[in-house]
Amino acid sequence: MIARKVKNKIMIGLIGLLAIVSAAPLFAIIASIYVNGARIISPRFLVDFPPPPLGGSDGGIGPALVGTLILMALSILIGGGLGLFTGIFLSEYGHHILSHYTRLSLQIMVEFPTVIIGLFAYAVLVLPLRSFNAFAGAFALAIVIIPYVALQVREAYASIPYSLKEAAYSLGVSPFVVNLRILLSVARRGVATALLVGLARAAGETAPLLFTILGTTLSYFEGLDKPIGAVPLLIYNFALSPYERWHEVAWGAAAVLLTIILALFIVTRSLVKEVKL
Amino acid sequence: MRWAVDVRNLNVWYGLKHVLKNVSLRIPRNMVFAIMGPSGCGKSTLLRAMNRLLELNPLAKVEGEVWINGVNIYSDEVDPMDARRLAGMVFQVPNPFPHLSIYENVALGPKLNGIVRSKKELDELVEWALRKAYLWDEVKDELKKPAARLSGGQQQRLCIARTLALKPKIILMDEPTANLDPVAASKIEELMLELKEDYTVVIVTHNPQQAARVSDYVAFLYMGEVIEVGETSNVFTTPKHELTEKYVVGKMG
Numbered sequence: 001m002i003a004r005k006v007k008n009k010i011m012i013g014l015i016g017l018l019a020i021v022s023a024a025p026l027f028a029i030i031a032s033i034y035v036n037g038a039r040i041i042s043p044r045f046l047v048d049f050p051p052p053p054l055g056g057s058d059g060g061i062g063p064a065l066v067g068t069l070i071l072m073a074l075s076i077l078i079g080g081g082l083g084l085f086t087g088i089f090l091s092e093y094g095h096h097i098l099s100h101y102t103r104l105s106l107q108i109m110v111e112f113p114t115v116i117i118g119l120f121a122y123a124v125l126v127l128p129l130r131s132f133n134a135f136a137g138a139f140a141l142a143i144v145i146i147p148y149v150a151l152q153v154r155e156a157y158a159s160i161p162y163s164l165k166e167a168a169y170s171l172g173v174s175p176f177v178v179n180l181r182i183l184l185s186v187a188r189r190g191v192a193t194a195l196l197v198g199l200a201r202a203a204g205e206t207a208p209l210l211f212t213i214l215g216t217t218l219s220y221f222e223g224l225d226k227p228i229g230a231v232p233l234l235i236y237n238f239a240l241s242p243y244e245r246w247h248e249v250a251w252g253a254a255a256v257l258l259t260i261i262l263a264l265f266i267v268t269r270s271l272v273k274e275v276k277l
Numbered sequence: 278m279r280w281a282v283d284v285r286n287l288n289v290w291y292g293l294k295h296v297l298k299n300v301s302l303r304i305p306r307n308m309v310f311a312i313m314g315p316s317g318c319g320k321s322t323l324l325r326a327m328n329r330l331l332e333l334n335p336l337a338k339v340e341g342e343v344w345i346n347g348v349n350i351y352s353d354e355v356d357p358m359d360a361r362r363l364a365g366m367v368f369q370v371p372n373p374f375p376h377l378s379i380y381e382n383v384a385l386g387p388k389l390n391g392i393v394r395s396k397k398e399l400d401e402l403v404e405w406a407l408r409k410a411y412l413w414d415e416v417k418d419e420l421k422k423p424a425a426r427l428s429g430g431q432q433q434r435l436c437i438a439r440t441l442a443l444k445p446k447i448i449l450m451d452e453p454t455a456n457l458d459p460v461a462a463s464k465i466e467e468l469m470l471e472l473k474e475d476y477t478v479v480i481v482t483h484n485p486q487q488a489a490r491v492s493d494y495v496a497f498l499y500m501g502e503v504i505e506v507g508e509t510s511n512v513f514t515t516p517k518h519e520l521t522e523k524y525v526v527g528k529m530g
Contacts, residue, residue: 095335163372167436169333171386172362172443181389185376275376276425 030258037255040248046256050217050234053243061253063220064229067213068203068257070221071138071230075202079142080149080195087153087194088179103154109147115207117143122211132214134221134228140208145198152197156190157183185275192272200261206232231257280344281306281447281477282327282364287341289322289331296322298501300341304447304494309469309478311492311509313485315529319501320481321369324449327479328364329357346446362390365440369452371432373424373439380420382435383407386443402442410438411468430461437468448472450480454487466491485525489513497521 044060051059086102093099121140126132160183168182169175184191209215215233222228231253238250282304289297296319304310312320325331327343329350342349350360373382383403386392393399403420407413412434416427424435433453440448450469454462469478469491482488488495489509496506497520505512505521516522523529 161372163368163370164374166330166333166366166368167372167374167439170328170330170361170366170440171389172358172360173386173389174358177389182374182385186374188376 030262033251033254033258036251037253040252041255045252050238050249051245053241053246059245059249061217061231061234061249061256063217064215064231064234064253065256066220067134067229068231068260070134070228071141071209071213072199072202074135074138074224075141075145076195076199078138079145079202080198082142083146083149083194083198084153084191086146086150088157088184090150090154091157092175092179103151106147106150109143110151113207114140114144114205115210118208118211121208126212129225131225132212132227133225134213135224137209137213137228137230138224140212141202141205144201144205144208148201149194149198152194153187153191156187156194159190160186187275189272189274192268196264196268200264203260203264204232204257206236209233279306280304281308281346282310282479283342283344284323284327285342285344287323287326287339287343289319289326289340290338291334292336296501297326300498300501300503302496302503302506304477304479306477307473307475308493309473309480309491311488311495312479312481312498313483313488313495313524314498315524316483318498320483320498321451323498324366324451324479324481327447327449328366329360330366332357362443363445364447364449365443365445367433367436367440367448367450367453369455371429371436371456373427373432373435375423375425377424378421379407379416379424379427379435382424383438383442386439390443392443403438406438406442407435409441409472410434411464411471412438428461430457430464433457433461433465434468437465437472445476447477447479450478452481452483455483485513485527489525497524499524 040058045058046060046065047062048057048060049062051057086106090099090103118140121136121143125136125139157179164186165178165183168178171182173181209230209232213230213233214227215229215237216227217229217234235250235253235257238246238253241247280303282302284300284302287297287300288295300323312323314320322331326339327345331337331339339351342351344350345360345363348355348363350363374385377385380403383406384399387399387402393402404413407416412431415431416422424432427435437448454465457465466487469480472478473493480491492509494507495509495512497504497512497518499520505516505518512521513525516525520529
């Protein structure tokens with residue numbers, strides 16, 4: 001009797017320990033980034049140009065931050081939109097052969113190394129234009145986003161009870177209206193989460209940007225056909241540099257990026273209420 | 278145009294399974310018509326063939342004709358959406374849209390179909406439908422409340438109001454009381470008798486007593502075939518077929 005209770009206690013303790021071990025990296029990462037990044041962050045840090053490697057002021061990440069916001073907006077507009085409609089198509093015509101192959105392709109795309117997607121964008125949008133450009137970056141990010149959004153939207157729609165789909169169709173409206181005007185709001189939390197994951201990826205991905213946007217840190221947005229900066233790329237470049245000052249900027253930039261992603265997560269979670277079925 | 282519903286040689290398959298076999302039925306206007314039979318006999322399928330909701334099932338294949346109000350809803354000119362407006366449907370599990378308020382649940386159909394021209398007209402239509410469904414007095418002060426907070430019976434009457442708001446010609450009910458308590462169920466039954474003044478009501482039930490209570494005409498369906506059709510009083514007192522007799526006296530599922 002006592003042996004059984006002791007065994008139970010030990011097992012619960014073990015499981016608790018494992019849970020802590022697997023969640024620990026999350027908190028370790030957040031802590032280390034904010035501890036190292038906090039010193040340099042100020043309102044000016046968000047708008048200033050980066051500092052020279054030696055001497056001068058602290059500087060900031062203004063152009064890269066604006067670049068990231070533009071890239072996020074563009075890629076979620078293209079990739080999120082396409083992903084949303086693809087996901088709805090997959091749920092509405094799930095039995096169609098085309099739907100089967102679309103889903104298979106998306107599942108393969110999710111596993112694609114993003115650096116390859118960057119190379120692809122380089123081949124189709126950078127080489128022909130003979131210039132690194134913002135649109136190529138957004139294009140590459142959109143391709144990264146599409147499969148995530150599409151598959152998650154499909155999941156969100158699949159979780160709607162069949163009886164509600166029947167109710168929607170019995171109102172005598174087209175599949176388009178059923179899916180976009182009725183079922184979309186039933187599945188809103190899942191869809192919002194899908195778009196959020198897409199947006200967070202757009203904010204954080206580095207590899208698709210390597211060959212596409214050049215990552216200028218010296219000027220603000222100049223047009224979609226011109227190079228543009230991005231926070232992840234700035235972190236990558238500055239962290240690899242030999243300059244102490246740039247390392248600090250990289251830490252600060254990492255803290256800003258993390259804040260964007262956490263804020264997106266929290267805001268979406270709290271604003272979009274779940275539909276109780 | 279004599280018949281509200283005229284089903285002619287209807288055959289339905291789910292994949293290779295032949296679920297409705299040569300069904301022909303005529304349903305007169307302003308009556309409650311019950312389709313009864315043991316589970317799995319094809320009742321719900323037959324009902325869903327009457328407004329083409331069956332087509333949501335990609336495996337379903339339909340052959341034959343269903344005339345609603347003089348229109349063959351399976352002819353090439355008819356869109357499934359039109360068929361669904363002609364024949365509104367109430368389901369086995371009350372299924373109001375859980376994210377919408379009581380008001381919006383009724384207003385959604387007319388809004389999406391462009392039936393109303395102004396907010397005032399919509400308000401009037403919603404009130405009319407809720408009154409017609411015997412729900413108005415219970416909810417008139419809380420129209421903004423989420424529909425999910427209503428009781429099961431109220432939710433089902435809300436679904437009836439949602440259907441009425443589209444001004445259908447006939448109302449299809451798929452075991453509308455199967456998930457309700459007896460009091461709520463008897464309210465729905467009363468409502469059916471009221472509704473037949475203006476509509477034709479087709480109800481599917483697995484309960485012969487309910488068919489006897491509410492219907493004027495009844496069809497007995499068994500393994501996808503119509504075994505017997507007739508006036509309810511005749512079918513229950515002098516069934517012509519042995520299977521019908523077994524069913525109505527409760528000797529069969």
